[in-house]
Amino acid sequence: MKHYIPKRQVLALGVALALGTGPAFANSDAMLQLLSVLHAKGTIDDEAFQALTVATKADEEHNTEAVAVVAKKAEVAEKAASGSKSGSKLQVTVGDAIKSAEFFGDLRIRYEYRDAQSQLGTPYDTERDRYRYAIRAGVKGAISPQWDYGFRLETGTYGRSPWLTMGQKNYYNSTPNNTLGDKSSTSLNVGQAYLTYKPVDGMKLTAGRMANPLFTSAMVWDADINVEGLSEQYVYPIGASTKLFANAGQWIYSSDSPPSSASSLANYSTGSTFLFATQAGIIQKLTDTVELKAGLTGYTYSKAEGDGLAAGGVLGTTNHFFTGTGSVATDSYINNLSIIEVPVLVTFPIANFKGAVFGDFAHNTEASQRMALDSLSPVYKTVNHKQVLAYNLFPNNHKADGGADAFTFGWAIASENTPALGIMHTPSAKAGNWEFRNYYQRIGLASLDPNLIDSDFFERTNTQGVYMAGSYAPVDGIVTVLKYGLASRFDKNAGTGGTNSDSISTQTINNYQIVQLDMILKW
Numbered sequence: 001m002k003h004y005i006p007k008r009q010v011l012a013l014g015v016a017l018a019l020g021t022g023p024a025f026a027n028s029d030a031m032l033q034l035l036s037v038l039h040a041k042g043t044i045d046d047e048a049f050q051a052l053t054v055a056t057k058a059d060e061e062h063n064t065e066a067v068a069v070v071a072k073k074a075e076v077a078e079k080a081a082s083g084s085k086s087g088s089k090l091q092v093t094v095g096d097a098i099k100s101a102e103f104f105g106d107l108r109i110r111y112e113y114r115d116a117q118s119q120l121g122t123p124y125d126t127e128r129d130r131y132r133y134a135i136r137a138g139v140k141g142a143i144s145p146q147w148d149y150g151f152r153l154e155t156g157t158y159g160r161s162p163w164l165t166m167g168q169k170n171y172y173n174s175t176p177n178n179t180l181g182d183k184s185s186t187s188l189n190v191g192q193a194y195l196t197y198k199p200v201d202g203m204k205l206t207a208g209r210m211a212n213p214l215f216t217s218a219m220v221w222d223a224d225i226n227v228e229g230l231s232e233q234y235v236y237p238i239g240a241s242t243k244l245f246a247n248a249g250q251w252i253y254s255s256d257s258p259p260s261s262a263s264s265l266a267n268y269s270t271g272s273t274f275l276f277a278t279q280a281g282i283i284q285k286l287t288d289t290v291e292l293k294a295g296l297t298g299y300t301y302s303k304a305e306g307d308g309l310a311a312g313g314v315l316g317t318t319n320h321f322f323t324g325t326g327s328v329a330t331d332s333y334i335n336n337l338s339i340i341e342v343p344v345l346v347t348f349p350i351a352n353f354k355g356a357v358f359g360d361f362a363h364n365t366e367a368s369q370r371m372a373l374d375s376l377s378p379v380y381k382t383v384n385h386k387q388v389l390a391y392n393l394f395p396n397n398h399k400a401d402g403g404a405d406a407f408t409f410g411w412a413i414a415s416e417n418t419p420a421l422g423i424m425h426t427p428s429a430k431a432g433n434w435e436f437r438n439y440y441q442r443i444g445l446a447s448l449d450p451n452l453i454d455s456d457f458f459e460r461t462n463t464q465g466v467y468m469a470g471s472y473a474p475v476d477g478i479v480t481v482l483k484y485g486l487a488s489r490f491d492k493n494a495g496t497g498g499t500n501s502d503s504i505s506t507q508t509i510n511n512y513q514i515v516q517l518d519m520i521l522k523w
Contacts, residue, residue, distance in 0.1 A: 002308065079121065097143055105137035105152070110163065113515040116503035119489075126503040132407040134162040134190060140227040140241075146198050150210070154191035160222040160455040162191070163234070192226050204233040213247050214279055215295045215343055218454040219358040219408045219441050225452065227251040229274070241285035243375065245295075249277040253301065255335070262439045274302040290348040297341040299449075301334050322370055323447045324497035332499065336370035337449055339363065352416050358439070359409035367404030367446040402490065403445040403462070410439020410467075429479055429522040441465060442490055451496025458512050459503055460496035481518040488512065 016203050032053065039049040063275050094101065110132040119125035138152025156162040168185040195210030205215070210226045212221055229251040236244045254273040281295030322333045343360045364370065414435035442464035443453065450461050465487025473479045489496055495508040503509065 077271070094352045098141060098149075099143060100141040101139050102141050103137070103139050105523060106520055108134045108163075108521075109519045110134070111517045113513075114502060115511075115513045116506040116509045117511040118506045119508055119510040124506055126506045128502065131166040132163045133166065134164065135188070136162060138192060148196040148198070150192055150194050150196075152190075152192035153188055154187055155186070157187055157189060158455075159226075160224050160500075162224055166185070169435070202235040202237075204231075206231045206233075213246070213249065214277060215245075215281055215293065215296060216297070216341065217218065217343055217347075217358075217408060218457065219360050219406060220339075220341055220362055220441065220448060221452055222454045224455075228276075241482065243281065243283040244475055245279075245281050247277070247279040247281075247297075249275070250276070251275045271304075272302075276300045276302070278496075290346070293345045293347075295341075295343050297343070299322075299337065299339040299341070301337055305345040322369070322446070322450075322497065324495045332451055334449060334451070336364075336366040338365045340365065350413060350415075350460065354414045354416060354418055356412040356414075357410070358412070362406040362448055364404050364444075364447050367444070370446040371403060385387075395464075402442070403494070404447055406441075406443040406447040406461075408439055408441040410437060413439035429477050429520075431473055431476045433479075436468075436470045441467065441487075444495050445497050447489060453498065455500050455502065456514060456516070457485045458509075458514075459500040462490050462494055462496045462507055463487045463512065464490045477522055479520040479522060481516070481520065483514070483515045483516040486512070 035044070035049060035052050038044050039046070055501040085267050097136070110130075112128070112130045112132055114126070114128045114130075116126040118126075124148045134155050136152055136154040138150065140148065140150035142148055154162045155164050166187055168182075190209065192209050192211065194206050194210040196204050199203055207230050209226050210231060212223075212225060213231045213233050214221070227249060229249065230250045231251075232246075234246045234391045236246075238244065252272050253275045277297060277299050279295050279297040281293065284292045286292055322335060329372065331480055337442065339362055341360065341362045343358075345356060345358045347354065347356045349355065412435060418433045418435055419430075441457070443458075445462040448461060453459075453461070458465055465485060467483070469481065469484040471479055471481045488507075489509060503512075
């Protein structure tokens with residue numbers, strides 16, 4: 001049965017509803033009294049009166065619940081304020097200059113097996129079986145739309161590795177410390193500290209200690225090295241499919257630090273040593289899914305043109321030139337290095353996966369001078385059915401085979417959602433992401449700076465070999481990585497240039513093998 005409500009009743013009903021649905025916590029008693037008056041005067045009939053009365057009482061219950069919720073929130077806020085005043089709650093205050101802050105880093109656990117075999121055999125071989133860890137943690141962000149900053153702490157003191165060895169004896173103590181849990185070899189140091197200015201779109205100017213900004217490979221640069229000084233980066237788009245990029249660096253290779261003794265000052269060269277890097281390149285979309293990235297890089301050194309300058313800035317005297325023997329005393333010198341590098345990367349889809357092929361070529365235009373200028377080179381002679389080391393000048397005895405050139409080439413395949421596929425690969429930390437890569441590498445004796453090449457694969461110049469690596473993320477934030485490398489000496493009549501504390505007792509590496517199993521937490 002339908003009820004007809006006259007216009008005046010409709011008007012009164014509208015007034016009643018307006019009052020009933022007004023601000024929360026309205027006086028429900030007053031509303032009920034008003035409905036009673038309207039019902040007594042016949043303005044609203046029995047059915048409308050009953051309906052409006054029920055609605056008003058329900059609204060009263062709702063308001064009561066709302067009041068309880070608000071009161072609870074007020075109580076929580078009051079307790080929080082009281083706790084802050086009493087010091088029981090953590091308060092973080094950041095200066096007005098910092099507009100954003102992002103915490104980042106990783107914790108890595110590693111098992112490593114490394115075997116460096118000498119031509120002379122035992123006791124010159126180095127075999128190591130180690131359990132290791134490394135930590136890197138930092139913060140980066142914006143100061144303004146034009147200014148960024150970054151700071152990172154990391155374990156280790158060696159520039160080409162942040163790794164610490166579990167159970168490590170105190171290296172600087174002549175009496176080994178075998179105390180369980182000894183921390184004497186543990187250290188935490190500044191890995192990065194920089195400011196970046198962006199004057200225009202696509203340009204970055206960075207000063208301080210920073211990650212290497214170059215497009216390069218582990219053949220030329222160890223990924224753990226943080227360069228120090230000034231860097232400039234610029235990306236210029238041309239249409240929708242082409243980008244030109246340029247990178248440059250003026251990095252302090254060795255700071256001016258005068259020796260304390262007068263006799264040492266006689267051969268001291270004032271001023272810091274710099275490494276200058278200049279790079280130009282292109283990123284070209286060949287199709288919608290295929291992209292090419294290529295660069296051309298030049299490297300030169302200050303105060304290193306034939307003067308046998310070492311990392312410490314001391315002028316070369318007798319045997320103060322690079323000799324390529326694996327000797328600590330001679331192989332850190334950087335005389336006659338003028339290097340051209342050409343890295344290339346092509347990425348493309350393979351079915352439902354990501355694929356890539358990559359390569360890198362480097363040539364030292366002063367390799368012959370580096371090997372010949374007043375330096376001694378190793379020549380091996382057979383004595384008692386073993387080859388032993390003798391020294392002779394390069395020009396009269398041996399010219400290193402392929403000593404001026406270094407190259408690498410390989411391929412990679414990864415899951416479709418893996419974000420990072422490149423020569424300087426950083427494992428992704430999203431569940432289910434995986435990647436496998438394989439490449440061949442050969443470094444001539446005098447082709448590259450032995451202080452910059454990857455300290456794991458394969459530590460030295462005059463080496464060639466293959467490298468395989470696979471990574472998989474079982475859950476978000478965790479990456480497992482397995483790496484294997486196998487190498488040998490390329491030119492059997494020359495040594496393996498460079499030095500590395502991991503295989504320091506093996507002066508010339510004849511055969512090399514490395515296995516690394518990592519568990520990485522990334523944040």
